Amino acid sequence: MLALQLLVNGIAVGALYALAAVGVALIFWTTRVFHIAHGATYLIAAYTFVSLHGNSVLLALVGSTLAAAVFGWGMNKFVYRPIQRSRESFFTLFVASFGTLIIVANVISLWAGSGPKALPPPFGRVQIGFLQVTWVAIIAIVVAVVFLLGLQFFLEKTETGVGLRAMADDVELVDLLGLNRRRYATVALILGSVLVVPAAILTTYVQGLTPQAGLRIATIALIVSIAGGVGSLAGAVVSAILLGVVENVSTLYVNASWGTAVGFSVLLAILVFRPSGVIPRPSAT
Amino acid sequence: MLQFTINLLIMASIAAIVASSLNLLIGYTGVFSIAHAIFYGVGAYATALVSLHWGSSLLLALVVALVSSGVLSVLLALPAARVTGEYFVVVSLAFALVASTVFAQWTPVTGGPAGLVGISRATLFGIGLNSNESYLVLSLALLALVTVILYVLIRHTPLGRSLQALRDDPLAAQALGKNPFRLRLTAVVISAALASTGGVVYAGYIAFVNADGFGEQGGVLFMAMVILGGAGTLSGPIIGAFFITLFPALLEFADLPSQAKGPLEQIIYGAALVLLMLVRPSGIAGIFSALSPGHWRRARAVAGADAGRQPVTGVPVPGEYTPTGGAA
């Protein structure tokens, strides 16, 4: 019974991880950058929300979405693209991304303090059968489903969405065909950054917020999107939920502080034994 | 003031030892690890445990540190062999997060969040290294030793040449009889063992060990030292380590509220990383090398070394697995 409860909690957490991870996946497809600065986007969205939500929740929502989008756009325009123009390696890009995360996290802790921030839990919980589920968890699952389906629709049905999937398949071919790779990268960075907003807000409601959360969430997003199989959104979602579930269910056996470590170990083991990920993309040959 | 300077130099030398050993991976083997602080930590904890249970012999602590970090590093090397290049960055980051949990939570061994206290200063051949000055000598001597080992390994051994060949072109290296798995494994083990010696000095000097700095935060810092200084050069990581350790000390003299200093330091080196990547990815050593001709040419960045390499035509390569499905 407890296990079932933990399973539900795990799915809720995993749903939020999935939202963070698909953003990273989209950005990786188009820019080939391990966008660890996604953690910075998360912090910017969450802190904007926290500081504005006293005035109006709606204003806070709009504000944090805008902030995330602008940051993502700026990252591409002022960091990734200039570096890519001089044809530097992935590691150069990654280090620059990491540097940005460090800057943002510390500017935030100068401005807002390095201590934890919390939001009042808004809605309490409901009883479903023997399960106690918080409303936040339910909202998290619903929001994740809605956003992921929306993303799926975008990728399947719009011209730009198809272009993004093409990038995941074969970037060089996209170049050869004369498709506008730069535009796709811009779209992916803005879209990916916006997708992290609901994750940032809801996670803040559940777990609170510190400047250190940025690196943690970005690492989760990166490892999840790689373990899921590069080029595969479904894989990212599956491994995000797997991570959430393992994290929570493992507390049956070990202290809760080991949760993430156990979850990561599972994902690392998957990568060792199945380097192409949970759901590998179709082979090019 | 003198003690303050000595303290800084000791910490900088320790950092330089770890950064130089990490450079063997990032700069010379093409394995991009952010997990290296783990082995620094293993060295520190090993020393603490030796000191608490078996006494203060430096040599014993070194042996235990070398062996335990070498053995543990195989765990990291397994994915390094399977997951190549760029993906390993993320794998190592995840590794570092797992390790920081282990350091902080495995209370029976590591003392948990409280850490291990009461570590004594080391003795070498029966002589106690009790003063800070003697630790300065120890740390500088060890840094010199590590640098010499790396120099000989990289410039004058077949192994060093093979590692660099693997870094520059794994496929061609394989065609010339190099086993990528075994080479990466060897490099990771050697590099981890060397890094642990930094932890040995650290634990004896500070006399206290807890999980701070041995997880992802520390890992990022060491990576930053290597990159800022210049990967793939012997001097680069040392320059980077001294820069990152000493530069914040200047802030000590600035009139700033104390809680602002930490973040400000971090912002400075974060900004240095971003700017350097935008302007000159070969690091500070790369800037020097651009100014002076001749053998300094070696100093060209590895961070940018694979730029413009022609794509592999044709074959999927067994043994060169990447999660992109390239090995399908």
Added chain:
Amino acid sequence: MTSPMLELTGVKKSFGGNHVIPGLDLTLNAGEVTALIGPNGAGKTTIFNLITGFLRPDEGQVVYKGENLHGVTPEGIFRKGLVRTFQEVRVFGGITVLENVLVGREHGFRSWRATKRNTAAAMETLQLVGLDRKVHVMARDLSYAEQKFLSLARVLASDAELLLLDEPTSGLDGRSLDLVTALIPRLHEMGRTVLIIEHNLDVVRSIAERIVFLESGRVIATGTGDELFARQDLADIYFGGGVQ
């Protein structure tokens, strides 16, 4: 009569239902220079990959000096005495020219002691390809033609008996082209066995003792240059049409 050094029998390979090598038999005799020619897509590089362990045959076997190479890794195959070059230039850019050559000669810990001897041999090879004045230059600072020479020097300096050269002259012209063309007969004199993929038919004519003509992964004809280039049917295949 020379003994067969390498024997491919019934080798098949397909990629995603595309039968690149539908069934290949090929024999190389020790000490011969054999050229593989044929239109693009005939499967020449695939054959190299199959021989050197970068790809595994779906069926059939590759036998080197009586030993089946099935399941041997590329590095293992090198140690048995087969070495290859790649179509594109693949030098180790971050180490010197001399070090590049040493990499192909040094294996395991015993080579520590042999460094002096290895260096002498490497220098000799570099002289052969005209890079002896650039031994301490970083490989990435060489010109394209020089990098091409260096990849050749690397395989020559190895102790391998069978050299597989994938388009050693591509992208070269003038003097560089002549240098490579002159080099290959010298390998022959040194007792090496050479299998070469080459599109420049002038080069093929001047160096190959035996030419294997491929089409769609099959051997269509084998013979000397004079024999093959006189045949109209082969010209038709090379320049047009498929197998009728």
Added chain:
Amino acid sequence: MSLLEVSGLTAGYGSHAAIHDVAARAERGEVTALVGHNGAGKTTLLNSIAGVLRNVRGSVVFDGVETLRGGSRRRPSGLAMVPQGMGVFPSLTVGENVTLGVTAGGKVSKEEAAERIKVAQGYLPLLAERWNERGGRLSGGQRQMVSIGRALVSGASCILLDEPSVGLSPKLVEDMMKVFATLRDAGLAIVLVEQNVKQALTIADRVVVMKAGRVIVDSSAEEFSSRESLWELF
């Protein structure tokens, strides 16, 4: 004036020039066959025309406009490329693969896009038959057709084809050549890189031979066919 006119073109990778001082042209309603052995520089020439390469010097005039001017490497619209190696996106459907061609050609109305697709399906019936199949599930020949279809729907007046017949059966190649002939007759300029010289000659109007990065022959197809032997050109 020719639709596409290349002159003094030198291009390559890094510091290595793979083609030197190349001049060539392509006319509307003509098939220009570009032949030569591997490494002769054919693909480099195509890539520099298509604006994919960075190190390009010289002049490429397309439809009266200099496309290399001012360091811009933009592909001229009206020029479509069918890259080497059956370039389809394996996880995209045939429909999505083809529709990307419309996107590559620039903004058009929905009606125009639908019309172009219909026309392309007319030339290549396979496209309609397999519209919802994933690219990764197609055979080599089918992929090539998708790749050609994608070039057609871009609204191009000139199509560059890089060795489209490699790895295809003679029957498929023959069918493909017929498609090219039809397109030529519809007024398109076609640049066909082929190693299969005889095959190319069946539809070519002009033949350009490259060797070691230079153009060594540029002649009409009849003139070229009257040569005794081709061996010395290779």
